[in-house]
Amino acid sequence: MKNKVLSVTECVLTLALLAVIVSQLYVMFSIYEETFESPVRYFKQNYGTDYITQYGNRYTEIREWLPPSTILSYIGEPNESFSMGCFNYVLTQYYLSPNLIYRNNNDFDTIIYNLYNSKRVSDATNFHLNNGWHIVKDFNNGLILLAK
Numbered sequence: 001m002k003n004k005v006l007s008v009t010e011c012v013l014t015l016a017l018l019a020v021i022v023s024q025l026y027v028m029f030s031i032y033e034e035t036f037e038s039p040v041r042y043f044k045q046n047y048g049t050d051y052i053t054q055y056g057n058r059y060t061e062i063r064e065w066l067p068p069s070t071i072l073s074y075i076g077e078p079n080e081s082f083s084m085g086c087f088n089y090v091l092t093q094y095y096l097s098p099n100l101i102y103r104n105n106n107d108f109d110t111i112i113y114n115l116y117n118s119k120r121v122s123d124a125t126n127f128h129l130n131n132g133w134h135i136v137k138d139f140n141n142g143l144i145l146l147a148k
Helices: 008-035 039-046 051-057 060-065 082-095
Strands: 071-075 100-103 110-114 134-138 143-147
Touching: 051 082, 060 143, 082 100, 082 110
Parallel strands: 071 100, 071 110
Antiparallel strands: 110 143, 134 143
16 A cells, blocks of 8 residues: 655645534534523523422421421322332432431331322321321422321
8 A cells, every 4th residue: 555645735625524514514503502501591590490309398397396306207199100109208308308218117106207299298188197197397399298
């Protein structure tokens, strides 16, 4: 294989072609630059509106209300999917830490109901209210504390 050396004319033409390509790319980028999503702008516009942040905002009052060494039983929505139930339970553990929270366990004196969709406990059909438990505090956001 023979090494081919480019002439001066070929080098100039190649550089000119590269300059045209780069300038066309710059023009296209400039035209569509506004439509590109900036991560910083997206974050600033959507900060605090995501599911997890809104979910956690519900726990500000209950965190002040509970002492940090409370052991709670957790009960979620009666008809939620398994994955969503686990997700909400883990978020509840996170937002109420260092309290200990056990899922669907009635061995403790305090229960936290996390009714994200229905918001209320029915006095007529609720097992706990019909078996000696009473509402300690309804936070009016789907979080309800029951005690024996």
